[in-house]
Amino acid sequence: MPNALATKTAVTCENCNLDKLCIPKGLKRSDVGDLKLVVNRNNIRQKGEAIYHAGSPFRGIVALRSGSAKLLSFDRSGNEVVVEFILPGELLGFDGVSSQRHNCTAVALETVNFCHLPTYQLEALTINNPSFHQVLLQRSCNQFDSQIQKTLLSRRSAEERVAVFLANISDRLKVRGYSELAFRLSMSREEIGNYLGIAHETVSRIVNHFQSLEIIEIKAKQLKILDKKKLLSFYQE
Amino acid sequence: MPNALATKTAVTCENCNLDKLCIPKGLKRSDVGDLKLVVNRNNIRQKGEAIYHAGSPFRGIVALRSGSAKLLSFDRSGNEVVVEFILPGELLGFDGVSSQRHNCTAVALETVNFCHLPTYQLEALTINNPSFHQVLLQRSCNQFDSQIQKTLLSRRSAEERVAVFLANISDRLKVRGYSELAFRLSMSREEIGNYLGIAHETVSRIVNHFQSLEIIEIKAKQLKILDKKKLLSFYQE
DNA sequence: CGACGCTTTGAGGAGATTCAAGACACGTGG
C-alpha cells in the first residue's frame, strides 16, 4: 500500500524536509538510500499517549517528524521529572541503548508523527555502513552535551532558567524553519517548571514578569518574543 | 622498549585488571586483541594537570587506569562547573565526539595513569569490527544515563545529594575491587559542592552532621562509612 | 453551561547562600 503511493506522495528520508536535522544529516546520499528502506514511517500518537515506556525493552531509535514530546524519568517517589523536550527532527530512544531497556518514558505533548528505526535494522545498517554508526554515536553524544548544558543552567537563578528555556526553544524552532519569535508553547507551566527544576508558580510569576517588562507576550499558549536580545541579556550577565 | 618488557610485565588490555569495566567489557576475546594493539598506554598526569582542555580538538577516547579526575565545564562567567568525577576503569572524552572539539576540560585530582585510543584508530576499529562501535555507543549512552540520574538528584535536598554522592562513590569503588566502606575522598568540599550544585559550606555542614549521627567518620580526606544503610535511608524516603 | 484543569496571585516559611572569622592541615624554609 505505501508503495502504491510512493511515486507521488510518500515521504521518504530522501525528500523529507527534516533530512538536514534527522539521522540523514551527515550521511552520504547513497547511505540515506539504505536508511529509507528500513525505516517505519507514519507512526502516530495522540496528546498524552506514550511513544515508549520506562522499563520496556529497547526496540530502536525514534525520529520525530511533527509535533512535540517530553522525555520523562521518575524519582523513587514516583514523581515525574522532565528530562528533555523533543521537537521535530530530533531523535529519541538513546536512554535505552546502554541497558537495552528504556529508563525514560516518552510522551506526546500534542499529536505526533514519527519514524522508527528498529533494532535489528540498526545492527544490519551498522555492519554494511560504518558512517551510519558514526552518525549515531555523534547524536548520542549530542544528548550528553545537552544534559551538560542543563547542568550549567541548574546553577542559575529561576529567572535565568526561564529566559534560557524560552530562547532555546526559539532557536531550535528557527533551525527547523519555523518562526523564532512567535510559536505555540505546547507544554504546561507545570511541565516547564518540572524541566527547569522550579515550581510551576515560579514559572508563572517569571513569565508574567517578562510580560510586564515587554520582553514577551503570551496569550493562552501562544508566545510572542518581543525582544529576544533583552531576553538573552538575563543570562549573559 | 615496551615490547622488550611485554613478555613479563607489560599490561595490555587482555590482562589489565580493569578489563571488566573498561572498553573490553562486552567485547569478544579476539576483539580485545585488536584493541590492545592500538591503545597508547601509560600516559601520566600529576594532580591539577589537564588531560584535555575545553575547546581543543577531539583526539580520541581516554580510559583511566589509576587515580581519579574531574570533568569540568564553564559557565559564561568563567566559573568551573564539575560535570562528573571519573574513577579507574571509566572512560573520558565523549564530550568531544559530537562537534569533534571538547566542550569540557578533564583535570587529574591526583596522579593519574591513563590509556588513550586515538581518533584514527577508532575509525579503523569501527570498520573492521562492528561490535566495537556498538560498545562505544553503549558507553556514550551510559554517560547520558548518568546525567539523567544527576538531574533527578538535583531535585532533592542538599542532605540527600550528599548522601547519594557518598554512596555512589562507595558503589563505584566496590565494583573496582576497592573497599566500599573506607576510602580517600580525593576531591575538595569545594569540588563536591560544585558537582552537587550546593555551596561548599553546606557540604561541610552536612558531612559533619552525618558524623554526629555516626553514619560516617572523616579524618583529613580519609572517609569511613559506618552505616551505609542509614546513609541511603536519607534518599529512600 | 458547567466542570475540570491550568494559570495566576498572595502570604508565610524553610532551606540554602553569602559573608565573615576562626581552626586546622600541609608543605616550606629557617
Next chain:
DNA sequence: CCACGTGTCTTGAATCTCCTCAAAGCGTCG
C-alpha cells in the same frame, strides 16, 4: 624540628530566593 604561611575546612549569623499552601480567575471541552 619547629615556625610560618597558604589553602582548605568549619562554624555562626543574617539574608534571600524560592517553595508551599491557599484561593481565586480563566479557558477549554464535553
